[in-house]
Amino acid sequence: MNRRNALLTGASRGIGPYIARSLAADGYDLVLASRSGPELETLARELEASGARAVVAVVDLTDDAAIETLVQTAERELGPIDVLVNNAGGDPQREFDAMTWSQNAAIVRLNLIAPLQLSHRLLPGMLRRGRGHIVNISAIAGRVGFPYLEAYAAAKDGLIGFTRVLRQDYRARGVSASVVILGAIRDAGQGQRTSDEMGTKMPKAATSPAADVATAVVRAIAADRAEAVVMPGPGRIILALLELFPSLGATLNRISGANRTMARVIAHRRQTSG
Numbered sequence: 169m170n171r172r173n174a175l176l177t178g179a180s181r182g183i184g185p186y187i188a189r190s191l192a193a194d195g196y197d198l199v200l201a202s203r204s205g206p207e208l209e210t211l212a213r214e215l216e217a218s219g220a221r222a223v224v225a226v227v228d229l230t231d232d233a234a235i236e237t238l239v240q241t242a243e244r245e246l247g248p249i250d251v252l253v254n255n256a257g258g259d260p261q262r263e264f265d266a267m268t269w270s271q272n273a274a275i276v277r278l279n280l281i282a283p284l285q286l287s288h289r290l291l292p293g294m295l296r297r298g299r300g301h302i303v304n305i306s307a308i309a310g311r312v313g314f315p316y317l318e319a320y321a322a323a324k325d326g327l328i329g330f331t332r333v334l335r336q337d338y339r340a341r342g343v344s345a346s347v348v349i350l351g352a353i354r355d356a357g358q359g360q361r362t363s364d365e366m367g368t369k370m371p372k373a374a375t376s377p378a379a380d381v382a383t384a385v386v387r388a389i390a391a392d393r394a395e396a397v398v399m400p401g402p403g404r405i406i407l408a409l410l411e412l413f414p415s416l417g418a419t420l421n422r423i424s425g426a427n428r429t430m431a432r433v434i435a436h437r438r439q440t441s442g
């Protein structure tokens with residue numbers, strides 16, 4: 169099999185390892201990036217045992233200079249990158265006004281600027297070779313208006329717009345882009361961790377397993393999908409309805425209990441993070 173090279177951010181925990189395993193099974197050698205070396209090494213050994221090559225890159229994506237080092241390491245160790253998956257992301261789950269400006273800016277930096285910067289850095293090589301695919305992991309949180317996620321919502325919605333334009337501009341030259349928009353994810357990731365920490369259950373009917381995200385990423389690349397939505401039920405229709413009726417999100421938050429749950433989470437974060 170002709171193996172290709174992928175750079176995956178956020179590979180150390182949560183949904184990232186699921187995406188890594190699916191990409192490896194689909195014929196990709198991988199650069200695994202995040203700040204946690206030991207977790208990345210463990211995953212790399214697992215992937216190598218399954219026949220893929222895996223290179224570890226310990227990097228803080230909020231550091232401009234580190235992104236350049238990441239790309240140089242990736243290309244030196246593995247060769248030209250065919251696929252970039254911008255998966256690293258998250259939110260500290262605190263109130264917008266209770267966080268300093270630099271804490272809010274760091275959320276945008278991780279969830280939006282780093283994916284743009286990595287795409288900008290890898291794009292010229294992809295265009296020279298006439299092939300490449302960039303997958304951005306976004307969230308439906310911005311559309312629903314999920315509570316307490318102002319900066320995160322702005323970043324994740326920004327990622328959707330970025331992907332749309334990138335795809336239009338470069339597809340004819342062989343470089344495409346897809347955005348995978350996630351609802352609540354169970355089994356792994358920030359939502360599941362918060363739920364475990366708060367001693368609550370993630371309802372199966374309202375969540376999707378982390379493995380579904382991995383499948384959506386691999387399909388988005390193989391079928392060159394513009395957008396995929398990972399949530400139970402008719403995700404794209406729900407997304408369209410939220411665009412048509414912007415206040416529907418507030419109603420959904422109220423009746424689903426999201427407002428109550430997030431108010432508890434915020435109170436808990438206030439106590440634990442001072």
Ligand SMILES: NC(=O)c1ccc[n+]([C@@H]2O[C@H](COP(=O)([O-])OP(=O)(O)OC[C@H]3O[C@@H](n4cnc5c(N)ncnc54)[C@H](OP(=O)(O)O)[C@@H]3O)[C@@H](O)[C@H]2O)c1
Binds near residue numbers: 256258308
């Ligand atoms: N879980 C959900 O329900 C859900 C819903 C919607 C969207 N999403 C999106 O899905 C993606 C994955 O989320 P997840 O739930 O798997 O999150 P997670 O479990 O918190 O994992 C986040 C990943 O990003 C890495 N990361 C965080 N800050 C970083 C930094 N400054 N530099 C480099 N790497 C960094 C983390 O590694 P280190 O800590 O080792 O650096 C980790 O590998 C994110 O983009 C998230 O916004 C998740």
